[in-house]
Amino acid sequence: MQATETITDERRWAALYPDLGTGPVSVEPCISESFFALERERIFRRAWLNVGRESDVPHPGDHFVKDLPVASTSVLVVRGTDGVIRAFHNVCSHRCNKLVMEASGSCRSFVCRFHGWVYGTDGSLLTVTDEQMFFDIDKAANGLTPVACEIAHGFIFVKLDPGRGESLRDYLGESYRKLVGYPFDAMPTRFSWHAEVRCNWKLLVDSVQDIYHGIFLHQRSTYRQDELSGLAGQRSPQRPFAVELYDPHRWFSFPRTSQRHHLYGAAGRPVALPPGVNPTRNENWAWDGHMIFPNLAILVGSTFWITMTAWPLEVDRSLFEMSMYYPEAENAGQRFYQEFGKCTLRDITLEDLSVCEATQSVLASGARTHFNLQDQEIVIRHGHKVVRDWVGA
Numbered sequence: 512m513q514a515t516e517t518i519t520d521e522r523r524w525a526a527l528y529p530d531l532g533t534g535p536v537s538v539e540p541c542i543s544e545s546f547f548a549l550e551r552e553r554i555f556r557r558a559w560l561n562v563g564r565e566s567d568v569p570h571p572g573d574h575f576v577k578d579l580p581v582a583s584t585s586v587l588v589v590r591g592t593d594g595v596i597r598a599f600h601n602v603c604s605h606r607c608n609k610l611v612m613e614a615s616g617s618c619r620s621f622v623c624r625f626h627g628w629v630y631g632t633d634g635s636l637l638t639v640t641d642e643q644m645f646f647d648i649d650k651a652a653n654g655l656t657p658v659a660c661e662i663a664h665g666f667i668f669v670k671l672d673p674g675r676g677e678s679l680r681d682y683l684g685e686s687y688r689k690l691v692g693y694p695f696d697a698m699p700t701r702f703s704w705h706a707e708v709r710c711n712w713k714l715l716v717d718s719v720q721d722i723y724h725g726i727f728l729h730q731r732s733t734y735r736q737d738e739l740s741g742l743a744g745q746r747s748p749q750r751p752f753a754v755e756l757y758d759p760h761r762w763f764s765f766p767r768t769s770q771r772h773h774l775y776g777a778a779g780r781p782v783a784l785p786p787g788v789n790p791t792r793n794e795n796w797a798w799d800g801h802m803i804f805p806n807l808a809i810l811v812g813s814t815f816w817i818t819m820t821a822w823p824l825e826v827d828r829s830l831f832e833m834s835m836y837y838p839e840a841e842n843a844g845q846r847f848y849q850e851f852g853k854c855t856l857r858d859i860t861l862e863d864l865s866v867c868e869a870t871q872s873v874l875a876s877g878a879r880t881h882f883n884l885q886d887q888e889i890v891i892r893h894g895h896k897v898v899r900d901w902v903g904a
């Protein structure tokens with residue numbers, strides 16, 4: 512399903528996506544242990560998952576480790592001496608020790624510290640120590656276990672279940688096409704945070720794609736006092752220009768709603784935008800949000816881009832990761848604004864995460880069994896539907 516329309520008070524997104532309905536949405540998938548077990552199996556083992564950027568491994572031998580407790584594994588991503596980026600389960604073939612312990616590094620081969628087996632950067636098993644004591648061990652059959660690994664727009668994705676053969680580009684579909692030509696690498700200055708949050712991972716995803724809350728939750732961090740008078744309590748001025756729902760992903764185009772948003776331009780020289788970014792060419796545009804199923808958000812603007820990822824740990828505990836990217840600052844003013852923007856985003860995010868924790872803390876009370884979603888929350892409605900579809904609930 513897909514539609515691009517400019518919203519007015521008269522036009523409703525729900526009318527464009529009648530299949531989604533307008534009824535309340537159950538809270539059960541955010542508190543149920545059994546639902547969480549199914550999500551682990553049917554979503555996080557089957558979906559393409561973003562684990563890093565190509566620029567994280569610029570040189571042959573560069574590697575990083577991404578622990579994925581949601582899939583009971585750790586993944587090693589390495590650029591081989593042949594220049595190819597590959598991913599493997601980070602598990603030694605001898606007695607299954609976690610092979611690489613450090614978060615990142617660079618090397619010509621990997622040595623297991625337990626009994627010294629050696630692997631090449633292409634995953635091949637090179638050395639079995641005391642090999643003559645083994646029983647016809649077949650080195651060719653005992654390399655590192657590969658994990659499907661593909662790259663789109665510089666984002667490295669892995670997929671743990673080899674059973675589903677869909678390519679990354681086919682999986683990303685319209686999300687991939689909209690981002691063609693967006694100059695991610697022209698904005699290389701990166702700030703990163705992560706936080707363990709006591710809430711279900713879907714509350715974090717919902718928080719990122721929630722357009723309704725900005726004027727209320729973020730009034731101090733985002734709005735000037737004079738902008739607030741007459742707004743709060745009446746209507747949210749934060750409504751997207753455009754929304755597109757394309758299973759399993761979704762996209763929306765977000766307006767500047769505060770004078771502070773106009774400061775975005777101070778962060779650096781704006782990049783040229785391809786046709787798929789701000790496609791309505793609205794002058795009051797701030798950024799586009801791509802919600803890549805299941806757990807990645809990519810926000811793209813003209814002087815910054817941001818990624819946010821929600822990794823499930825337990826049904827009520829998650830890891831939230833965020834990175835913000837700017838152009839190289841050309842002067843002290845831009846450098847100052849980048850620092851200001853970084854701190855502002857951190858403050859805004861803390862407000863979001865604290866609401867997620869507060870919500871989770873009462874979600875299992877039984878006081879309410881459903882969320883009541885309004886029309887502007889259709890992206891949240893869509894997200895929950897896609898999760899239920901993949902889980903088969």
Ligand code: FES
Pocket residue numbers: 603604605606607608623624625626627628
């Ligand atoms: S577990 Fe790795 S060498 Fe023994």
Ligand SMILES: [Fe+2]
Pocket residue numbers: 718724725728729859863
């Ligand atoms: Fe927020």
